[in-house]
Amino acid sequence: MRTGEIMDDLLIRGGHVIDGSGGPGREADVAVVDGRVAAVEPRSPRLARRVIDARGQVVAPGFIDIHTHSDFTLPLNPRAESKIRQGVTLEVVGNCGFSVAPVLPGRAQMQREYLASSAPWLEFRESTFADYVAAFPETSVNAILQVGHNTLRLMTAGLENRPVTAAELAAMERMLEEALAAGAWGLSSGLFTAPGNFADAAEIHALARVLRRHGAAYSTHMRDESDHVFEAVREAVAVAEATGVHVQIAHLKLSGVNNWGGAAKLLAEIEAARRRGVPVDCDAYPYDTATNPLRNLLPRWVMEGGIPAMLERLRARDVRTRIRDEIARSGLTNFGRIPSWDVVRVAISPQMPENAGRTLGDIARGHGVDPIDAVADYVVADRGETRILITSMTDADVREITRAPWITVGSDGNALAVTGVTGQGKPHPRYYGTHAHVLGPCVRDLRLFTLETAVAKMTGVAARALGLRDRGLLRPGAWADVVVFDPARIADRSTYEEPHRYAAGVSTVLVNGQVSIDGGDHTGALAGRVIRRAA
């Protein structure tokens, strides 16, 4: 080393750089200094403490998983194994109206019961959002935290089916402001389930105005994704139009056989709003199967008043008759009409883990009862904690939505690991495979888009939707979240039968400049940070 030359931390040499902008890839070396990208240049003359040979591989910005629930698992799996092994370096958590905090005094048990079917192994304790941020674990991925509307409503009106009072709304606004001050990126809503579905547009607009004042964002699991999905999209777009807040529509889909084939029309509806200048973006996962608490398939009134009230209600014969009639008339809540109960299978069942993988159709036949009785019996036996997989979409719609270059990629999944507490049951394979599936099979086999477009959807386009300025593009000055992968080999290996399998094809991942995956293995680095909204 000659005097005056800079010794960089790291040089990724000889790779094919796809920078996240959607533009064509090029041969270049990537230099990293002090956690940031210092240079992207062909045949760099720089010297480095460590040189990574990326010949034959793609070098891209770390992937943004824009919609996840890893706040439920990162404390148990801080190495974020299933995500970082795909090249994911940033997870946006606190989605669908669910956040771990705030939990007001005396409400921890209610929160635990409410979230047991999503976060069965997590401990819940009384906490402000600031306490929560301060105690957020050191993890291998960066995290953007949102506060959940369902959580705020649970802390004020509980699971009561009514409008909030003026005092309750003021309390929710105060908790939202506290969360934003503590570093929350924005508010998520889950209007599809209690208690979010009890909120009217005025309540959401009031909270969105708070967001707007703080330059914060709104994301929504919409009120409906099946027979009323178009009305739900209009409701989401109206929040952006009325308040000016950025709206992220989560996991865009058309559920239920009556709605199959509607993807092009649905996309056109949202694109029309975008052309009018409405700040609305969407994400999607590339699978025809959703995952949800089993109880969410039942009519929404079943959960009124809380989980103990639900369990009591579901034992009554006349309640089951009413449920049977409603489902016969208008399909499942949230998912619409399904071909049969054989498309619904148990994913994780904390009290009855032996049932993972069995369908509800099979369980009903095994007990010699009709499916509604089987579902009601199951919810009662597992205290509403069971999570299911439901194949309620059609492949053609999933492809149409996945293909759109402006739709970002969100796994809607948790960071899991093949060993330890998060390696249980048969969770959705998307928890292990979403990004690898888009980069591999969707590019190579289905030819939905170019590799440059696939990378852009999970980097530059996602960063723009989030309003993130220094991540998502591989350029000097950006944080050095970087992934090196083999474009011929990258693929998901997780299946519905064997979900706990890591993706293949990713050799190196840097998070904030630190080597976190090296030669395909986790280094143990916990270099992620909580990314706070700029004041």
Ligand SMILES: [Zn+2]
């Ligand atoms: Zn959701």
